[in-house]
Amino acid sequence: xxEAHDLAARRGPLLLFEGLSIRVPAGQALVVQGxxxxxxxxxxxxxxxxxxPAAGRVTxxxxxxxxxxxxxxxxxxxxxxxxxxxxxxxASENLHALVALAGGGADRPTLRRALADVGLDARRNLxxxxxxxxxxxxxxxxxxxxxxxxxxxxxxxxxxxxADGMALLAALVARHLARDGTLVAATHQPLTLPADRVRxxxxx
Amino acid sequence: MSATNxxxxxxxxxxxxxxxxxxxxxxxxxxxAVAYGVFAAIRWALxxxxxxxxxxxxxxxxxxxxxxxxxxxxxxxxxxxxxxxQTLGPGVLWVAALxxxxxxxxxxxxxxxxxxxxxxxxxxxxxxxxxxxxxxLAHWLATGLPLALLAPLLGLQYALDGAALGIVAFSLLIGxxxxxxxxxxGAALTLATRGGGSLLALLVLPLYVPVLIFGAxxxxxxxxxxxxxxxxxxxxxxxxxxxxxxxxxxxxxxRIALD
Numbered sequence: 059x060x061e062a063h064d065l066a067a068r069r070g071p072l073l074l075f076e077g078l079s080i081r082v083p084a085g086q087a088l089v090v091q092g093x094x095x096x097x098x099x100x101x102x103x104x105x106x107x108x109x110x111p112a113a114g115r116v117t118x119x120x121x122x123x124x125x126x127x128x129x130x131x132x133x134x135x136x137x138x139x140x141x142x143x144x145x146x147x148x149a150s151e152n153l154h155a156l157v158a159l160a161g162g163g164a165d166r167p168t169l170r171r172a173l174a175d176v177g178l179d180a181r182r183n184l185x186x187x188x189x190x191x192x193x194x195x196x197x198x199x200x201x202x203x204x205x206x207x208x209x210x211x212x213x214x215x216x217x218x219x220x221a222d223g224m225a226l227l228a229a230l231v232a233r234h235l236a237r238d239g240t241l242v243a244a245t246h247q248p249l250t251l252p253a254d255r256v257r258x259x260x261x262x
Numbered sequence: 263m264s265a266t267n268x269x270x271x272x273x274x275x276x277x278x279x280x281x282x283x284x285x286x287x288x289x290x291x292x293x294x295a296v297a298y299g300v301f302a303a304i305r306w307a308l309x310x311x312x313x314x315x316x317x318x319x320x321x322x323x324x325x326x327x328x329x330x331x332x333x334x335x336x337x338x339x340x341x342x343x344x345x346x347x348q349t350l351g352p353g354v355l356w357v358a359a360l361x362x363x364x365x366x367x368x369x370x371x372x373x374x375x376x377x378x379x380x381x382x383x384x385x386x387x388x389x390x391x392x393x394x395x396x397x398x399l400a401h402w403l404a405t406g407l408p409l410a411l412l413a414p415l416l417g418l419q420y421a422l423d424g425a426a427l428g429i430v431a432f433s434l435l436i437g438x439x440x441x442x443x444x445x446x447x448g449a450a451l452t453l454a455t456r457g458g459g460s461l462l463a464l465l466v467l468p469l470y471v472p473v474l475i476f477g478a479x480x481x482x483x484x485x486x487x488x489x490x491x492x493x494x495x496x497x498x499x500x501x502x503x504x505x506x507x508x509x510x511x512x513x514x515x516x517r518i519a520l521d
Binding site: 106107108109110128129131132134136138140141142143144146147151155156158159160161185 | 298306310313314317318373376377378379381382383384385386387388393520521
C-alpha cells in the first residue's frame, strides 16, 4: 500500500499543493489529473523518492520511501516522460539495461518475448535512434511487462502511443492490478482501466 | 485539493506483509544489500558506457586528435632547440591532457541527464555512488587511458629520452584517473546549470592544479637527477583519496541536480 501524509510541494516561490494525503492499496490505481503545471510530475517524482517534498512523507508498505532503502527501491518502477533510452544501444540492449538497473534480470528469450509483445520483434536489434517516438514508448511498455515491481509510477504513459499501443498499455495495467500491483499515473488522456479499481485525484 | 482513498479492499498480499511485520522487511533489507551490491552496479555502468563509447567512437577520436594537435603545436610555436623542448615536454603533455579531459567531461553525465537515465539510476536499488563510479571508470578507460598510452609517442617530438617518456606515461596513467574522478564532481555539479561547459572548466581546472604539479613534476625531478618516486607517490595517494571520495561526492551532486 502506498501512503502519502500531508504532502506539500513548491517550485521556487510557488506552492504547487499542500496537505495532500493519498492512500492507494494493492490492486488499486490512482489517476492524477490536472492542468499543465499543477504538479502532477512533481507529485510522481516525490512518490518515487526523486524529489523531496516541502512537507510530509511517503511510505510504501509502511517503509519510508527514502534515499537509502533498496527494498522499496526495488519495488518501484518509475517511468518518467522521457523513456531513458540510449540512441547508441539497440532496443534489446536498452531494455536489458533498464531491467538490470532496476535489480531484475532477463535472459535473451525473455527480452525477445517482451519486445515481441509490444510489436518490436523485427526491430529489436535496431539502435534506438532509428525508432519512432511511439516505438521508443513501447520499449518502456516492454519494461513494464518484464519487471516485477509492485508499484508503478507512470508519468504520461500514453504519450505518442497509437490506438494499438494504448490497448497494450491498458492490458498491462489491468494485469498489473489483477496481480495486486499498485499504480499511480499522471495523464491527460483517458486510460481505459477497470472502473472498480481506479480513483482519480484532481490537482490544481 | 486532497483525496484520500477510502477503499476497504485491501489485498491479501498487503495484509500478509503487514502481519509479518518488521522482521520480514529487515530480512528483505539484508537480502537486498547482498543482491544490489557495489560490484554489480559498477559492472552495469561500465559495460553499458563502454558499449556506448565504442559505438560513438568518432567523438572519442576527436578528443585524442585534440590531444595530439595541442601537444604538436608547442614545438612549432617555440624554438626547435633541444634543451628547451626537453624542459617543456612533460609540462605540455600534462597541460594538453588536462584540456583534453575538459573536452570530454561534459559528456560524462549530460546525455544520461537529458534522456532520463540518471533518474532511473538515482531510484535504482543499486547504490548511486557505485553506478557513478562505474561511469567514471568507463569514462577514464575511453578518454584518459588513450592519452596516457599516446603520450610516449607524442613525447618524441620533445626529444625526451626513454626514461623521461616512461615517467610521463606512468604519471599520466596514475594522474588521468584523478582528472576523471575530480572532473566528475564538477560535471555533476554543473548539470542543471546553463552554459555548464565553461563553468565546468572554471570549477575543475583549479582542482586539477595539484595533479598537474605532481604529474609534470615527476619528469622534472628525473631531469634534475632526483628520484621521481615522491611525486608519483603523492599522485598515487591523490588517486586513492579521489577513488574513495569522488564517486560519493559526484553521486550527491547528481541527486541535487535531479531534485
